[in-house]
Amino acid sequence: MSFHQSGGKARLRTSTDTQALFNVALASLQSGDLSKAQAHFLEVIAKAPGNSDALHLLGVTKYLQKDYVDAQRWISKALAIRKVPSYLINLGLTLAAQAQDGAAVDAYQKAIALGPQEARVYNNLGNLLKKLKDFLGAESNYRQAIETNASYALAHKNLAMLLQDAGRIDEAEISLKRALQFNPDSADFLLAYGDMLERLHRLAQAEDAYRQGRHWDSLQYIKRQRADWDQLDEIDAAAMLQVTSAHTGTVSTWSLLGMPGLTPQAHRLAGKRFALSRWGAELAAPETVRRVDADCARLRIGYLSSDFYDHATMHLLAGVLELHDPARFDIHLYSYGPVRNDAFTGRIAHMPAVFHDISACTNDAAARQIADDGIHLLVDLKGYTTGARLGITALRPAPVIVSWLGYPGSLGHPRLADYIIGDAVVTPVSAAPHYSETLALLPNCYQPNDHRRACGAPPSRVAAGLPEQGLVFCSFNQTFKFNEEMFAIWCRLLQAIEQSVLWLLKPPLDEAVENLRRFVAARGIDSARLVFADRLPQTEHLARLQLADLALDTFPCGSHTTGSDALWAGVPMVTRPGMLFAGRVGASLVRAVGLEELVAEDDEAYFQLALSLARDPVRLAGMRARLIAQRLSCPLFDTRKFTRDLERLYSAMWLRETSGENRHGQPLVLDVEG
Incomplete structure (x- = not known):
């Protein structure tokens, strides 16, 4: 990473030997020999304690060694002697590296007040202001960077990203094209443009x-x-x-x-x-200072997400949030997403929980609020899904941080989460080495479900766009989960079962529809036997889903909410587990409704199982009847029992935290009965 140096020669009022030593130290720094540079700068400072350039460059050396606290200390000593723009700019870099963004902005602004600066200084200040949600200030500084150096491609790119986030897409594309004009081969710019x-x-x-x-x-x-x-x-x-x-x-x-x-x-x-x-x-950065009452009568749980509205996550989680025991748990919802006026807004208002809108907060401010609220366990519901702000959890605003539900996999960095909630199927104990988090296993399925979801009378087949006759296979998954091998198996099923159709969710791109139709036609199947369903509100979707006969799971990334939707609607689902969490959810779901026989070992077994069910309407009808009969009593859909198990798991996490035992990495497995 580049750093700013003072212009001209160092103002040394010491001996020629000290000057020579300073020059050696500077040469070592510029060549990348940081340990030698540090030793020589310390020698210079011992001989000339008032040498501000040596103090400053020792701070730079420490910065490049990623010792940001010491870097800040040495640069601050230099600034106590002389106010030099380069000192202030490098102090800003050091503070930003510690997530002290407000202080970093102050350092940059003081440097700029001393006189015009390079374009990259304005660009860096723009980045900090954007992070602090001062979007007007960020835009002003990006434009100042461009005015200072019209060919500074990075400022054009950063301005484009700011404009894109503000919904000014046409302007954003113009700025990004300018960035590519000046640096057409930049992998970073091309990634931004592709996105x-x-x-x-x-x-x-x-x-x-x-x-x-x-x-x-x-x-x-x-x-x-x-x-x-x-x-x-x-x-x-x-x-x-x-x-x-x-x-x-x-x-x-x-x-x-x-x-x-x-x-x-x-x-x-x-x-x-x-x-x-x-x-x-x-x-x-240093962990957020927390105010936690370890002996609090109620365990204080915080849920962190941007999806507290009519969203797939809330379709699963709403029932749990309503059923938390307020006598034992103090629930807080921290939302950094949009607050929308929809069906879930009213439900949230009546939940035994406190809602906090932190959408306008910086990561640091959000972390401080959570810490000041005394949260014991913070549950991140996003992971690496769209709109995630893991910068909040990275600041460690709670003693225990849990990753759950939104992202099916390890976050990879142990500071982001202490635990990941799974179950014996999606996260078997043998998989523990593949997670930076400690596995926390619920006794049945990791996925919650909302017991209040409506599943009304189905429409007619014609109204749903289906033919009046023929077996209906379905898979309402996103198109990226499809692949040639899997679709070839589905084609074999269509070929084997006359008049059958494959019911899919209509992709947002007509091109995808055309490619899928072309694929089945190349295998001698009438492309009209692919039926594409429009997106509907969930209540209407669950009603029409009852028209399907057999759901087909995808692999290697399987059905998640689409799988539990099908089972809730009484539609059996054939699945096969993969290596990853995301590829094992289907197996966990069918296990939790008591239909383990729907899990196949491999591709061929998957095909044969689906085929045998399609050819045996009596067996298939029996499975449907079982699903409907136990809709509210099986482990997957017993929301009250799930909530009690989840609360037991939270309590076990906190007990482990407060017991003083160092058991990080040892899976926490909850027994079935409790």
């Missing part, structure tokens, strides 16, 4: 940007969203090299889940690198 195009659903152009930037991980995800499986083996192999190579930049985490070759070890590594790239300053 922008992806958000605009211009996936073909996004694919070109990712390919040019050699972002194979993003490229494979785009192709899977388009149901374009050509050359995916080669692209997946290149993406895996990116994940495992120490010499490549960070890669996405969620988007990797559709890759058949992804291992738990590689997924954990990708998570760690992503965390360090996105929240490195918070991960390196």
Whole structure:
């Protein structure tokens, strides 16, 4: 990382020997020999304690060694002697590295007050102000950087990202194109441009940007969203090299889940690198000072998310939040997402919980609020899903931090979460080495469900877009979970079962629909036997879902809410477990409804099991009847029992925390009965 140096020669009023020693120290610093530079600067300071340049550059040396606290101390000593812009700028860098963003802004502004600065100073200040949610100030400084140096590509790119977040997409694209004009081969800029195009659903152009930037991980995800499986083996192999190579930049985490070759070890590594790239300053900062009453009569639980509205997470979690025991648990909901006026807004208002809108807070301010509220256990519900702010949990605002529900995998960095909640199927004890978190296993299924979900009378088949006759296979998963091998099995089922149809959720891209129809037609199947369903509100979706006969799980990334939706609607689901958490959820779901016989060992067993059920309507009807009869009593849908088990797990975590035993890494397994 570059640093700012004083202009001109050092103002030394010492001997020629000291000057020579300073020059040696400076040469060592510039050559990257940090240990030698540190030793020589200390010698200079011993001989000339008032040498501000030596004090400053010793601080820079410490900064480059990632000893940010000591760096701040030495640079502050230099500033006590002389107010020099470069000292202030490097102090700002040091403070920012410790997530002391407000103090870093102050240092930058003081440097700028002493006179005009380089473009990168304004750019860095813009980054800090954006982080502090001063978006007008950030935009002003990015534009000042560009005015200072019109060809400074990084400022154009950062301005584009700011404008994109503000919804000013047309302006954002212009700024990003300018950045690429000045640096057309920048992998970082091409990644940003591809992401922008992806958000605009211009996936073909996004694919070109990712390919040019050699972002194979993003490229494979785009192709899977388009149901374009050509050359995916080669692209997946290149993406895996990116994940495992120490010499490549960070890669996405969620988007990797559709890759058949992804291992738990590689997924954990990708998570760690992503965390360090996105929240490195918070991960390196001192932990938030907490105000926790260890002997509090009620355990104070905080849930952290941006999804406290009509969202898939709330469809699962709402019942649990309503059923928490207020006599034993003090529940707080921390929302950094939009507060929307929908059906869940009213439910939240009547939950035994305190709602906190922290959307306007910086990561530091949010962490301080949570810490000041005395939260014992903070449960992060997002992980690496869209909109996540793990910078909050990285600051450690609670003694125990738990990862649950939103992200099916390890976050990769132990500071982000102490525990991950799973079960014996999705996170078996044998998988513990693949997690930076300690496994915390619920006795049945890790996934909650809302017992109040409506499942009314189904519409007619014609109204739902289905033919009046024929067996209905269904899979309402996102398109990126589909792949050639799996779809080939589904085609075999369509070929074997006359008049059957495959009912899918309509992809947002017409191109994906066309590619899927083309795939089945190439195998001699009428493409009209693929039926695409529009997206509906959940109540209407659950009603129509009852028209399906058999749900087909996806692999290697399986059904999650789509799987429990099908089972809630009384539709059996054939599944097969994979290596990853995300590929084992289906097996956990069917186990928790007492239908373990729906779990197949491999691809062929999956095909044969689905085929035998499709050919045996009596057996299939019996499974449907069992699902409907035990809808509220089986472990998967008994929300009250699930909530009591979850509370027991929280209590066990806190007992372990307060017992003084160092048992981190040893799985916490909850017994069935309690």
